Amino acid sequence: MLILRLLRLTLFPKWPTGPRNARRLGLLLLLIPAFLALQMIHWVGFLLDEIFFRGFRSVKIREPLFIVGLPRSGTTFLHRVLARDSDRFTTTRMWELLVAPSVAERKFWLALGALNRALGEPFSRMGQWGERAGLGWLEAIHDVSLTDPEEDYFLLLPVFACFLLVVPFPYLEAIWELSRFDDLPGEKRRRIMAFYRSALQRHLFVAGPGKQILSKNPSFTSFLFSLRETFPDGKFLCCVRDPLEVVPSQLSSIRAGTRLFGYDVSEPAVRDRFLAMLDFYAKHALSALQQIPENQHAFLPLTEMRKDVKGSVLRVYARFGWTPDPEFEKELAAEARRGKSFESRHSYSLEEFGLSPGQVRDRFPELNARFGFAREGKSP
Numbered sequence: 001m002l003i004l005r006l007l008r009l010t011l012f013p014k015w016p017t018g019p020r021n022a023r024r025l026g027l028l029l030l031l032i033p034a035f036l037a038l039q040m041i042h043w044v045g046f047l048l049d050e051i052f053f054r055g056f057r058s059v060k061i062r063e064p065l066f067i068v069g070l071p072r073s074g075t076t077f078l079h080r081v082l083a084r085d086s087d088r089f090t091t092t093r094m095w096e097l098l099v100a101p102s103v104a105e106r107k108f109w110l111a112l113g114a115l116n117r118a119l120g121e122p123f124s125r126m127g128q129w130g131e132r133a134g135l136g137w138l139e140a141i142h143d144v145s146l147t148d149p150e151e152d153y154f155l156l157l158p159v160f161a162c163f164l165l166v167v168p169f170p171y172l173e174a175i176w177e178l179s180r181f182d183d184l185p186g187e188k189r190r191r192i193m194a195f196y197r198s199a200l201q202r203h204l205f206v207a208g209p210g211k212q213i214l215s216k217n218p219s220f221t222s223f224l225f226s227l228r229e230t231f232p233d234g235k236f237l238c239c240v241r242d243p244l245e246v247v248p249s250q251l252s253s254i255r256a257g258t259r260l261f262g263y264d265v266s267e268p269a270v271r272d273r274f275l276a277m278l279d280f281y282a283k284h285a286l287s288a289l290q291q292i293p294e295n296q297h298a299f300l301p302l303t304e305m306r307k308d309v310k311g312s313v314l315r316v317y318a319r320f321g322w323t324p325d326p327e328f329e330k331e332l333a334a335e336a337r338r339g340k341s342f343e344s345r346h347s348y349s350l351e352e353f354g355l356s357p358g359q360v361r362d363r364f365p366e367l368n369a370r371f372g373f374a375r376e377g378k379s380p
Contacts, residue, residue, distance in 0.1 A: 024262030028168065038099075042158045045102025049202065053103040056205035061197065064213035064231050065089070065320075069239035070281055071218040072249035074302040078239060079216035081309060083149045084331040085324070089214035090207040095146040097154035101199055106206045153217045155199040161192045163219040167257040170270050179277040181222040182284065193223075193230045221281040224288035235320050236292060238285050241302040242373040243364040244350070244357055247278060252348035266353045275355075275363060282367040295321060301371055310336045 049056060065082070067075050083091045100106040116123045156162040163178045177184060181192075200213050218239075220227065227234060251265050251274060258265045265271060289297045298316050305312050310332040317324050324332075350357060367373060 021262045027261065031168075039158050042101055042105070045100075045105040046158075048104035049102050053107075053202075053205065056103055056201045057198070059201040059204045059209045061200055061204065061213060061231060063233050063235060064200070064215060065235045065237060066220060066227055066231075067214075067216040067237045067239065068221040068224065069218055069237075069285065069300075070221070070241055070243070070246045070250075070278060072246050072253060073218075073239040073241035074300070074305050075216050075218050075239045078237070078300065078305065078313075079149055079214070081313065081332070081335050082214055084335070085328040087325050087328070088212055088322070090204065090211040091149045091214040091216075092152040092155070092203060093147055094150040094154075096203070097150055097152060098146075101155055101158065101202065103202050103205055106202075110206075149214075149216070151217045151219075152199075152203075152215050153219050156192065156196060159192060159195050161195075167254060168261045170258070170261075170263065170273075176273060176277075179219070179222055180280055181220075182225040182288075189226050193226050197230055218281070221285050224284060228288075228292060234296070236289060236297040237316060238289060238297065238299045239302060239305075240285075240299055240367065240371055242371075243278070243282070243360050243367060244373070247275065247355065247360050248348040248350045248353060250274065250278065251353050268354065271353055271355075275360075279363050282364050286366055286370060295319060299371075308336070 067079055067082075069075055079091070082089060095109070096106060100109050112123075153162050153164065161178060163175065166172075166175045166179075169175055181189065200215075204211065204213065217223075221238070224236065227236070251271060254274075255265050258270070263270065265274065289299070298319050300312055300316065310329075313332055314324060314329075350360060361368065364373070
């Protein structure tokens with residue numbers, strides 16, 4: 001089992017040049033039992049769902065929208081913009097993903113939240129402290145809050161199929177295999193996708209069966225064929241950005257997490273795996289999406305979104321045959337005004353990771369040709 005390999009690698013690492021320090025060992029010996037205990041609670045919740053909330057199985061998932069693409073290409077921004085169309089979409093929040101993937105758990109925490117409000121919110125301060133303590137390291141990736149829309153690949157943690165596990169375990173092949181998900185054996189893919197489908201049904205059972213799922217996961221770029229097979233009427237929105245910006249931004253965003261676990265993402269053995277992953281994402285997106293009807297997929301460059309977020313979103317809606325709600329159009333106009341004053345807090349360069357613009361340009365010829373990236377200049 002994967003979890004046994006995680007424990008063995010924690011206690012007896014065999015990596016020739018990998019993280020071995022005492023802080024890492026202590027951290028993992030603390031986190032792994034807590035992680036396993038949480039997953040056991042989730043599985044009890046799944047069992048309770050089968051007993052008390054079995055109706056979730058009959059929930060239909062209609063026209064889900066999957067935001068995929070290269071990491072650091074505007075997927076989070078687009079996800080949070082589209083989540084404002086709450087009459088159409090429902091999306092997962094961080095607290096739901098971490099502590100309430102089952103219907104039973106969701107009902108419990110919603111009831112506890114109602115009690116907290118009735119008592120004058122005495123537990124809110126404790127929750128805010130836990131949020132800062134537990135999620136602070138993710139701030140380097142993007143702003144994180146328990147109530148914000150978040151990537152639903154966390155739903156795959158109970159079956160150990162969430163690619164985020166690569167941060168604490170960078171040398172475990174079973175996790176890297178997830179970055180090429182569509183290349184996995186069919187039986188394994190279908191088993192994981194069946195679990196993911198049931199997780200979305202559980203979410204809709206509580207959030208409202210009539211709504212559409214809004215999912216944002218750059219890591220699902222390697223799931224495109226599997227998602228299409230599982231959700232034939234699904235829509236796919238692929239965000240793209242110049243690789244000269246994507247590569248250093250991606251490496252920089254996970255650096256805090258890698259250092260927390262005793263190594264640095266700039267180490268060639270790790271850095272080059274992430275480069276190969278991004279290369280695969282770009283090729284796979286171009287190949288897979290061209291096999292999907294035009295009214296079910298679209299590419300959205302970050303430069304286009306920055307210039308005209310409202311127009312970009314409305315063009316996507318028109319392509320997919322959706323009519324935007326007037327209130328959502330007002331939200332888009334407000335978002336466009338806010339976007340003009342946005343300034344990134346992140347500073348990074350290719351050179352700090354031992355890479356040159358030429359090395360990156362040569363890795364993404366198809367993407368560069370399709371969108372006119374990297375003709376001149378160097379990384380920011």
